Amino acid sequence: MTRLPVLKGTLDLLVLRALNWTPMHGFEIVSWLERAGNGSLELEDSALYQAVYRLEERGLLQADWGVTENNRRARYYKITAAGRTHLRAETRNWMSYADTVTMILTAAQDATPPRAAT
Amino acid sequence: MIRGGVRRAFRLALRRRDRWEREVEDEIKLHLALRVEQLIAQGQNADDAYAEAIRRFGPLSQSRARLLAAARHREHQMQRTEFLSDLRQDVAFAFRTLRRQKGWTAVTVLTLALGIGATTAVFSVVSSLLLHAVPYPSPDRVMLVEQQPGMGNNTGIRVSMNPPPAVVRAWRAGSHTFDTLEPYRRSTVSLRTDADPAEISASWILPSFAAFAGERPIRGRLFSAAEMENHARVALVSEGLWRTRYGADDATLGRTMTLNDSTYTIIGVMPAALRLPSAGWDPSDVWLPLDIQNNRVGLHVVGRLRAGATTVAAARELDTLSAHSGVAADGQSIFQTNVISPAERIGFRDSLLMLTAAVALVLLVACANVAHLMLARAATRHRELAIRAALGAGRVRIFRQLATESLLLTFAGAAAGVLFGWLGLRAMVALRPSQLVELSVAHLDRTTLVVTVLLAVASGLAFSVIGGMQSSRHSTNEALKAGSLATSHARGQDRLRSLLVISEMALSAMLIVGATLLIRSIINMQRSDRGFNPKGLYAITPQLPVKRFPTTAARTEFFQALSTRLRAVGRVRDVALSAVAPGSRSFSVGTLEIEGEPSAVGANPTAFIDVNSVEPRWFAMMGVRLVEGSTFTDTSKTNSQVIVNAAFARKHWSPGQALGHRLRVVYQGNGDWNTIVGVAADASPAGQNSSAPMFYQPLVDPGPGTAVMVRADAGGDLVTPVRALIHSMDPQMASPSIESTETLLSRALAGPRFTMLLLGAFTLLALVLAGVGLYGVMAYSVAQRTREIGIRMALGASQGSIARIVIVRGVVLAAIGAIVGLAGAYWTTRLIVTMLYRVAPLDAASFAAGAATLLGAAMIACVVPTRRALAVDPITAIRAD
Numbered sequence: 001m002t003r004l005p006v007l008k009g010t011l012d013l014l015v016l017r018a019l020n021w022t023p024m025h026g027f028e029i030v031s032w033l034e035r036a037g038n039g040s041l042e043l044e045d046s047a048l049y050q051a052v053y054r055l056e057e058r059g060l061l062q063a064d065w066g067v068t069e070n071n072r073r074a075r076y077y078k079i080t081a082a083g084r085t086h087l088r089a090e091t092r093n094w095m096s097y098a099d100t101v102t103m104i105l106t107a108a109q110d111a112t113p114p115r116a117a118t
Numbered sequence: 119m120i121r122g123g124v125r126r127a128f129r130l131a132l133r134r135r136d137r138w139e140r141e142v143e144d145e146i147k148l149h150l151a152l153r154v155e156q157l158i159a160q161g162q163n164a165d166d167a168y169a170e171a172i173r174r175f176g177p178l179s180q181s182r183a184r185l186l187a188a189a190r191h192r193e194h195q196m197q198r199t200e201f202l203s204d205l206r207q208d209v210a211f212a213f214r215t216l217r218r219q220k221g222w223t224a225v226t227v228l229t230l231a232l233g234i235g236a237t238t239a240v241f242s243v244v245s246s247l248l249l250h251a252v253p254y255p256s257p258d259r260v261m262l263v264e265q266q267p268g269m270g271n272n273t274g275i276r277v278s279m280n281p282p283p284a285v286v287r288a289w290r291a292g293s294h295t296f297d298t299l300e301p302y303r304r305s306t307v308s309l310r311t312d313a314d315p316a317e318i319s320a321s322w323i324l325p326s327f328a329a330f331a332g333e334r335p336i337r338g339r340l341f342s343a344a345e346m347e348n349h350a351r352v353a354l355v356s357e358g359l360w361r362t363r364y365g366a367d368d369a370t371l372g373r374t375m376t377l378n379d380s381t382y383t384i385i386g387v388m389p390a391a392l393r394l395p396s397a398g399w400d401p402s403d404v405w406l407p408l409d410i411q412n413n414r415v416g417l418h419v420v421g422r423l424r425a426g427a428t429t430v431a432a433a434r435e436l437d438t439l440s441a442h443s444g445v446a447a448d449g450q451s452i453f454q455t456n457v458i459s460p461a462e463r464i465g466f467r468d469s470l471l472m473l474t475a476a477v478a479l480v481l482l483v484a485c486a487n488v489a490h491l492m493l494a495r496a497a498t499r500h501r502e503l504a505i506r507a508a509l510g511a512g513r514v515r516i517f518r519q520l521a522t523e524s525l526l527l528t529f530a531g532a533a534a535g536v537l538f539g540w541l542g543l544r545a546m547v548a549l550r551p552s553q554l555v556e557l558s559v560a561h562l563d564r565t566t567l568v569v570t571v572l573l574a575v576a577s578g579l580a581f582s583v584i585g586g587m588q589s590s591r592h593s594t595n596e597a598l599k600a601g602s603l604a605t606s607h608a609r610g611q612d613r614l615r616s617l618l619v620i621s622e623m624a625l626s627a628m629l630i631v632g633a634t635l636l637i638r639s640i641i642n643m644q645r646s647d648r649g650f651n652p653k654g655l656y657a658i659t660p661q662l663p664v665k666r667f668p669t670t671a672a673r674t675e676f677f678q679a680l681s682t683r684l685r686a687v688g689r690v691r692d693v694a695l696s697a698v699a700p701g702s703r704s705f706s707v708g709t710l711e712i713e714g715e716p717s718a719v720g721a722n723p724t725a726f727i728d729v730n731s732v733e734p735r736w737f738a739m740m741g742v743r744l745v746e747g748s749t750f751t752d753t754s755k756t757n758s759q760v761i762v763n764a765a766f767a768r769k770h771w772s773p774g775q776a777l778g779h780r781l782r783v784v785y786q787g788n789g790d791w792n793t794i795v796g797v798a799a800d801a802s803p804a805g806q807n808s809s810a811p812m813f814y815q816p817l818v819d820p821g822p823g824t825a826v827m828v829r830a831d832a833g834g835d836l837v838t839p840v841r842a843l844i845h846s847m848d849p850q851m852a853s854p855s856i857e858s859t860e861t862l863l864s865r866a867l868a869g870p871r872f873t874m875l876l877l878g879a880f881t882l883l884a885l886v887l888a889g890v891g892l893y894g895v896m897a898y899s900v901a902q903r904t905r906e907i908g909i910r911m912a913l914g915a916s917q918g919s920i921a922r923i924v925i926v927r928g929v930v931l932a933a934i935g936a937i938v939g940l941a942g943a944y945w946t947t948r949l950i951v952t953m954l955y956r957v958a959p960l961d962a963a964s965f966a967a968g969a970a971t972l973l974g975a976a977m978i979a980c981v982v983p984t985r986r987a988l989a990v991d992p993i994t995a996i997r998a999d
Binding site: 059 | 145188
């Protein structure tokens, strides 16, 4: 199986998606992404923390110290209201972008030019 | 544990730096540990698992550095966001609070604005004129070089001589204390064109002057060495002349212009910024090569001292050089060199320094008032602050809130102050008397503005915070309890405020005394008997070109013809010639000897002796009474008659004894005896001290600058017919200066009057501010004592006794202020003694006026608080709180 490098800008989106369900600490987010992506995403773990800090700085995430089930102190990240709004908007953008790209790539085989997707 | 969000929401202590660094480390450690556990659970051995965990995390040291950087960025960003949102909240809150107290806010802003405005305007003038007197590079080392009579000067006015070219050459060749010495000369020349002849101002310089002044021609070039050598007739025109007269045309270069009958070739254009080192002079219209070898005319000299050289050392060096320059035969120059800063030559200097001091006092009063207003407000907000403290606002938060409020206030004040300052400066420039030409170059000074605003902001901030902090520190419990305002701290603040008001009163008292002294001086000047009749008197000074009127005979003929023809002009009643017009003085240089009196040992060989040369009819025509004897009966040199003034006669003889005595002025061993034929009343044409000894001699050799004095009947313009008359007599002559003596006299008063006007304005300002201060203290004290007053009323105190309580307190404060202020005035009025005219610096009337005005203002300030006290309703007052 080939590993896919994470496209620039999409990591933020993935992290927000991960946290949309419940607050998690860093390793939980990494594990979630590995599970959800079937291990096909190529990503250094440290890059995730950078993304998390960036999101926190923009007020899309909020961090608080909490305790893991094994009683270890961990920094838990929670999505903020702004983060949710951002996630919704960016997801929509990404979907429509991906659709368009997909459509163009598949339609290129046909003789007729593709109709513009709106 | 308080969560971060809560922390931020309640503005509690922020995370410290080592804290978030440790957090990043902890996070990395936890991540690696969890990953290792996961891998071991999947069946790897511990060593492999650890290596794999790090591989997946990324190169450890680089990753850690990146994460730390990201975390730092995040923390800074979040702090900033938090700060801005707090600030927005504080500003909004401050706006609301200030809007609720409109009166207080307006008074505070106005106080600040007036203080800042007045100070900025005056300091801008000082900065432009005194601190930046010359627009040259390294201005602190630029010095004027002058000479003065070696034995000092007895005239009471400044006498300076322009050193002769030979001396200047010796200085330039030999000086080590000066980097550069630039001689220059300045005069009016007639620019002759067919269409529009004009008098323009010309400056003669060496080509090196431009570099000295940090400028160079904007078109064309400077004089070449060959042109200097050959005395070539070349000229550079000023940018102004080039634009107005030559239409800024580049083809101007190479053209010729006729100046005083000589033709010059224009070789360049000098920038408008180039000017000679005296701010009072009109800008030069044309720059000509200076012939430094020509020994006929003295030169002005300006130079730049070598870094580290002192003016004293420089003067000594130049003295040595001039003694050996060959000008003084005995190697002992009778002139002394002065090396002085151009700022000392600003005519308005004394007045400016005095006004600076005055405006500094005004600023102090304004600052005291602001402090005082802030304290008053803090006292009223005592309870509000206590409540906020009780609700958990930290001291830092309260401090920030108070600081924001006072900053907002002071910024508003500063903005209005800048406007006032600008308007004030414009007003000063517009109202300036014509002889204060220097004032026209003054502009708003940025440094001054910044310093003044900072000062005002600092005083506002300091006192609002001190007051606020005092309040909030005070036991919250106590503050929240009703009716507990009269705590010890409130009394302490009361004392501080009384002290502030007393100082405001004292500063105002000083200003009132100073202003009264100046006003009395001016009244005295206006009322003083000048000893002559200025009504309808004109001084006409034709500009005779020496070239065309080289001899006494030629000049005498011209002036006689002019007199005759002037008498024929309709309104003219009489005409007489004199060497100088009123407003000017002329001197004989030498030692005055009186026959029969032993000449003083070591007498000043170059004393300046006041003398005017006049026609015999001059006395009658001017209205100068002859107390004894008669006017000149014989004007021939052989007979040598003189007339002394009454002061001269008083000084040397008992009354009635002057006639027949002989006097002479000895200069370098020569001097003819003159016989006194008359004693004239003291006359003060210059509007100054009329009792200085002087004498008159017959006018036998009218110089090119001889004044033609004309007495005319009232009505109509005299200037135009006289100009036309002189033009018809000699069409090539530049138009003469014609001045009305009445105008001249009022102009002589204009300077002092201007100073007085400004000082008066500042005094009024300080007085109003101090009055506002006193009003504040009184109003506060009445509010505080409402219950006490109510009880007194209930017990049957009369209205009069209640009013007395209030007024006595106000008057006591004012009286203490007045005493301190008059004591201050006692020490400071001596500093303005040179500006006073026939008023002693300790003039009792002025001091009394100071005290009376202050007490009057205090009474006015007490009116409203007294009314308020009288309006207290005993029942409500006792029940309240």
